[in-house]
Amino acid sequence: MIHDGHGRTVSYIRLSVTDRCNLKCFYCRTDGEECFIDHSNILSYEEMLRLVQAAQTMDVTKLRLTGGEPFVRRDFLAFLGMLREECPGLDVRITTNGTLLGGKVPALKHLGIQRINISLDTLKPERFAHVTGRDFHDRVLQAIDDCLHYGLTVKINAVAMKGINDDEIAAFTEFAKTRPVDVRFIEFMPIGGCSHWKKEYALPARDIIAAVSAVADITPVPKHAINDGPARIYEIKDGLGRIGVISAMSDHFCDTCNRLRITSDGRLRTCLFSDKEYRLRPILRSPRLGNEALLRVMRLATQHKPLGYKLLEKRLLGNSVCSKVMSSIGG
Ligand SMILES: Nc1nc2c(ncn2[C@@H]2O[C@H](COP(=O)(O)OP(=O)(O)OP(=O)(O)O)[C@@H](O)[C@H]2O)c(=O)[nH]1
Ligand SMILES: C[S@@+](CC[C@H](N)C(=O)[O-])C[C@H]1O[C@@H](n2cnc3c(N)ncnc32)[C@H](O)[C@@H]1O
Ligand code: SF4
Ligand code: SF4
Numbered sequence: 001m002i003h004d005g006h007g008r009t010v011s012y013i014r015l016s017v018t019d020r021c022n023l024k025c026f027y028c029r030t031d032g033e034e035c036f037i038d039h040s041n042i043l044s045y046e047e048m049l050r051l052v053q054a055a056q057t058m059d060v061t062k063l064r065l066t067g068g069e070p071f072v073r074r075d076f077l078a079f080l081g082m083l084r085e086e087c088p089g090l091d092v093r094i095t096t097n098g099t100l101l102g103g104k105v106p107a108l109k110h111l112g113i114q115r116i117n118i119s120l121d122t123l124k125p126e127r128f129a130h131v132t133g134r135d136f137h138d139r140v141l142q143a144i145d146d147c148l149h150y151g152l153t154v155k156i157n158a159v160a161m162k163g164i165n166d167d168e169i170a171a172f173t174e175f176a177k178t179r180p181v182d183v184r185f186i187e188f189m190p191i192g193g194c195s196h197w198k199k200e201y202a203l204p205a206r207d208i209i210a211a212v213s214a215v216a217d218i219t220p221v222p223k224h225a226i227n228d229g230p231a232r233i234y235e236i237k238d239g240l241g242r243i244g245v246i247s248a249m250s251d252h253f254c255d256t257c258n259r260l261r262i263t264s265d266g267r268l269r270t271c272l273f274s275d276k277e278y279r280l281r282p283i284l285r286s287p288r289l290g291n292e293a294l295l296r297v298m299r300l301a302t303q304h305k306p307l308g309y310k311l312l313e314k315r316l317l318g319n320s321v322c323s324k325v326m327s328s329i330g331g
Helices: 045-056 076-086 104-111 126-130 139-149 167-178 205-211 291-303 310-312
Strands: 012-017 061-066 091-096 115-119 153-160 181-187 218-220 233-237 242-246 259-262 266-267 275-278
Touching: 012 045, 012 104, 045 076, 045 259, 045 291, 061 076, 076 091, 104 139, 126 139, 126 233, 139 153, 139 291, 153 167, 167 181, 167 205, 167 233, 167 242, 181 205, 205 218, 205 233, 205 242, 266 291, 275 291
Parallel strands: 012 061, 012 259, 061 091, 091 115, 115 153, 153 181, 181 242
Antiparallel strands: 218 233, 233 242, 259 266, 266 275
């Protein structure tokens, strides 16, 4: 088990397989012009597999595949197959916008995917189109139903924004009451050079929980396992599902942070809020350097993993805590 300089252990990698996405959620893709990483700089699946295998030797047990939109990348299912074959025992999860899942859920099940996080900020179709730029609300609802039908564990991610979807907390609570899903409200984070974040959008977790409590009887669930995510989860009395909050802004969870991020062009980021990156691609592509060199950098990076909330307090970039957009970091 590898420890960082603040005594935390790393057991979880978030790997972005692409920076491309078929949606343009206004809180995430703030890059005005379409500006994607050049194909030649995107890691091949073989290179990604090498990174994952190296991470496993550092006792990483959980891998989340994210993006951009992971299902936009060609042969993504084949990559899942490679991971299943080459990394048995690894807990592989996916975070997706759900819009491209149509017809793929049986294959996911077959490939051993048991858990999936699907983003859905609103239960209103017109609002969905307004927030994401595409009219795909039906597809996401269908994807959630398909995943539940095939027995996958589903978490819903909803970025909570005052003036945008704060009037839907009761509706989402009902959604979680009537389906076996965790609906997690995420506080809007000021990520990306020209982030659209404004304090007027801020909806702190305590206000969300107060609004949920007004319509349901909820009880906090204690965290148990090292790989429990950053969400604080609440059971709903007589509900099939649960409600959660990811309070990255108002009540940070940096002291239990157990994760590293790798972008699709092979840059290791030790904190969502820090622009400091460690370039793994040149090592992967060097004919001279092997896994030992990769591991050396990964260990060194981990030692210097910061406490993100301190960067948030400083907010050196004005509105934003870091310059890279969320869709190219992976969330
Ligand atoms: N600040 C911060 N936000 C995070 C971190 N990990 C995840 N998030 C945010 O939480 C939201 C949901 O992330 P997911 O991709 O669903 O991953 P997760 O919450 O770790 O998932 P689980 O392991 O299923 O709980 C996204 O907006 C992420 O950016 C983190 O370490 N720090
Ligand atoms: C960057 S997306 C990538 C995966 C996939 N495209 C999706 O939407 O689930 C991962 C998560 O980051 C969240 N996210 C994006 N921008 C955010 C922001 N500024 N603040 C909080 N969460 C954000 C999204 O809602 C999503 O749940
Ligand atoms: S990466 Fe995810 S959150 Fe960002 S624009 Fe695409 S679908 Fe929306
Ligand atoms: S802000 Fe950085 S240190 Fe804090 S929980 Fe997120 S990734 Fe970890």
